[in-house]
């Protein structure tokens with residue numbers, strides 16, 4: 001059984017000083033049993049730079065996971081191929097075309113355990129794009145990792161709970177949910193980290209839940225152990241290894 005999982009946000013819409021970022025989503029997911037990349041952000045250069053700047057290795061991945069066929073999630077995959085030639089990329093049904101040469105696309109239609117305690121919900125149909133989410137079992141609890149939530153964050157949360165039981169934590173893009181979808185997510189997940197395309201309103205509404213809200217941005221690192229509150233290790237997205245000055249970035253980041 002996986003006992004501890006570390007999540008590192010490699011690219012999010014919310015920037016952090018000293019790191020590159022653009023509109024997109026990528027999450028490094030590490031346990032004692034495997035290292036996986038959930039989505040790859042919009043560009044390979046962002047992954048390569050941010051892995052280096054955070055002192056993390058882009059090689060040595062066990063596999064990658066693609067939530068859906070939008071460029072802001074698969075555009076960085078060539079960097080994964082360069083550092084990890086031949087590894088599998090689990091993609092939703094119909095999305096193998098997004099996986100570049102040098103990687104092995106595996107489409108996942110039905111719920112499946114892809115590695116020890118790392119599950120796909122299977123492909124959920126939606127308009128305009130099909131999407132899969134991941135459920136990681138940590139110390140007997142379930143963490144739900146989502147990409148853009150095109151099928152609806154409430155629907156995904158309901159499906160995940162029906163398949164796997166109570167959800168202790170959800171992180172990813174909530175895609176500007178309706179109040180109804182957001183309430184469904186609130187009723188399923190204990191702790192929530194709306195990111196990427198969630199929108200300011202969904203973040204504001206989740207923040208109102210007090211300590212159930214987990215704020216994330218590019219560079220944030222979170223440790224999951226069982227169902228207790230996720231521990232945020234790098235709250236401001238600036239790892240101690242990153243020098244606060246002397247780095248050039250392609251964008252002017254706001255403070256914090």
Ligand SMILES: [Zn+2]
Pocket residue numbers: 068070148150
């Ligand atoms: Zn999308």
Ligand SMILES: [Zn+2]
Pocket residue numbers: 024025070072073147148173196197
């Ligand atoms: Zn997206």
